[in-house]
Amino acid sequence: MSLARRQFMEMLAQGWTLRAACTALGIARATGQRWKNGYVVRSEGGTVKVVPPLEPLALRPISSRFLSEEERIQIADLASNGAGPTAIGAVLGRSPSTISRELRRNEHPTGQYRPFHAHSLAATRRRRVRPLKLAARPTLDAFVRSKLEQRWSPQQISRALKTAHPNDPTMQLATESIYVAIYRPSSGLLRGPAPSPLRTGRDHRRAHTRQIRAGRRFAQPMLSVHERGFDPADRTVAGHWEGDLIVGPHNRSAIGTLVERQTRYVRLLHLPAHNSSALHAALVRLLNELPPPLRRTLTWDQGTEMAKHLEITADTGTKIYFCDAASPWQRGSNENTNGLLRQYFPKSTNLAVHTPHDLARVESELNRRPRITLGDRTPADLFELLLASGNHPALQ
Known part of the structure; x- marks a missing residue:
């Protein structure tokens, strides 16, 4: 282990953040993340090389x-000076x-003995890797595989197992255990050279970051999200939606996305063109399919595709509110859904x-997933209850 890498691992062990350690050592943050988490190199020929993370045990007393x-x-x-094992042992008392x-x-692959490499190898051997629970239970392994193929998250799978087998710990699996099975290169249980089964496509751990910016750039007249009349965390009333677009290359194609804030119910808009007229027609058509209590407000960003927001309000009765510029967290449900x-x-x-058939299929798959924030109920079930209710009460 080089001096810089050793200092980096020592700083992390002392409680330094990754960003602070990289800044202090003058290395790129991406380099620090690779040292800490390891990385995978895929060649054009399909071969895969896994570079493991640095071994924290090398620094432990x-x-x-x-x-x-x-x-x-x-x-x-x-x-290096020619001493043999007997002479070296006498000096070290070994x-x-x-x-x-x-x-x-x-021994190093070059045929030499390098002390830092040798110390890292010894520390790696000290690690006692426990066998994965999935390896011993084919039924559990098959269940996890099937749900990952349906794009369930490890957390959703863990909760579903606990609900289905409340009195059988052998058929329960912690969320972290599923991530370990995915991220551990040697397990081969959930992936090999194939892409990661996670929805994010991630095959290694990555630090969470948040970039905060501020500013306003949408011209009046408009309604600000701060005038919406309820706190962003307040989801007690149904009928409030968040929306946005996901766009293709060069902004030449787009799909509209809507999320009902209380139930997290998703609707997708097929847009024949990426412009305000196409979005206006799609939103009016979708919103007018809903009863008025379930189309109270719509929160959007300050994109030019909402140039006809006043016409949308006039045609549907839905008030449209706009987030601050570059503040996607003000419609967090929609941002999460777009991911x-x-x-x-x-x-x-x-x-x-x-x-439109493709979009309907994706809608159905997302809306049939259980959500922890909904008590492991699905958005589709809750939204159907709202549609069947005459007064649209708050969900309990």
Whole structure:
């Protein structure tokens, strides 16, 4: 392990954030993330090379029965000067067989003995990797695989197992256990060279970031989200929607996305063109299918596609509110949904090829997933209850 990498791991062990450690050492944050989390290299020929993360155990204090990093440095110096295992063992107070085994087991691929490489190998061997629970239970493994194919998240799968088998711990699985099975390169249980089964496509852990910007750029007249009349966390009343577009390359194609804030029910808009006229027609058609209590408000960003927002309000009775510029968290349900939709409609792909039937199929799949925020009920079930209710009460 190089000096910079060792310092990096020591700082993380002391509680430094990844960003702070990278800044202090003068390395790129992406480099620090690769050191901490490892990474995968895929060649055009289809071969995969997994570069493991740095081993934290290399920095953990260990029993004096084991060789320390300082002793390995001495071994390397003495061996380079021609000393044999007996002479080195006498200097270190170790058995000659210990030195001989160390030189043999931790030899570098170049044929040399390198102390930092040897110390990392020894620390890696100290790690006792427990067998995965999925490996011992084919029924559990099949269930997890099937739900991942349906684009369920590990958290949704874990909750579903607990609900289906409340009194059988052997058929329950923690969310982290599913992530471990996906991220552990050697497991081969959920993926091999194939892409990650996660909706994000992620095959390694990644730090969470948030970029906060402020500003306003939408011309009046408009209604601001701050005038909406209820707190962003208040979801007690049905009929309030959040919307946006997901767009294709060069903004030449788009799909409209709507989410009902209380039930998280998703509707997708097929847009023959990416302009305000197409969005106006699609929104009027969809909103007028709903009873007035279920189309109270719509919160959107300040995109030019909403240039006809006053006409939409006049045709549907739905008030349209706009978020602050560059503030997507003000319609967080819709932003989260758009992230889920990108697995069905990847970035840099032409969205115009998807038919209304394709959008309906995706709608159905999203709305039939259980949500933890809904008490493991599905958006479709809750929205159907609202439609069947005459007064649209708050959900309990």
